Amino acid sequence: MTPLVLASMLFTASITFVQCSKDPDSPVPIGVVIQGKEIFRYDTFGDEEFWSGLLHIDKAIAGEKNGGFGPGVSPATALAVGLKVDGEALPAEVITGIKSGAVDLNDPATTLELIKLNAVVGVQGILDDGGNIVSVGITCASCHSTVDNSFAPGIGKRLDGWPNRDLNVGAIISLLIMLSQ
């Protein structure tokens, strides 16, 4: 079975579980539903080997000032290419900081912090023991989730299973290729 087939089955299964969980007679334990959601949101299936190992997406996001290369990808740029931010994953001080301007949305270092907070929907940082990002992969949620824009455009509550129609995959890839040259 190829990973994609397996992934599709998992996704379909997780949707079926969610549907079933609304049924009080459902034999599906709620733990399985929660586990499915976690996989959908946060499991990269090891694809950081491609995104970081081959394309060095982590270095391109970080930028030269933060140990990577190129100008880096600020939250503003990430939002501009259609990535979404999970407002509920943001601690209160970060929300206050964004409102006051103390958290700089034009600084790639902020993107790294957001990734560490699991706040960039579908973009998963793999951290070392010291909490530093060693690689970055993507999850099902990057394409199959969006947010309700309740905080700001592109920032809000996660809507799992909604297609992200703003995601400009071509722009993201070209950003990486441009930055890595």
Ligand code: HEC
């Ligand atoms: C890079 C973007 C992207 C990622 C990441 C992604 N998908 Fe998809 N997926 C798509 C697109 C595009 C379609 C086709 C939608 C269509 O044709 O209407 C699709 C279709 C599907 C379908 C079929 C839906 C249907 O109604 O027929 C399933 C199931 C699915 N994806 C599951 C997953 C799972 C599970 C993951 C994570 C392991 C995942 N996808 C990751 C982009 C993505």
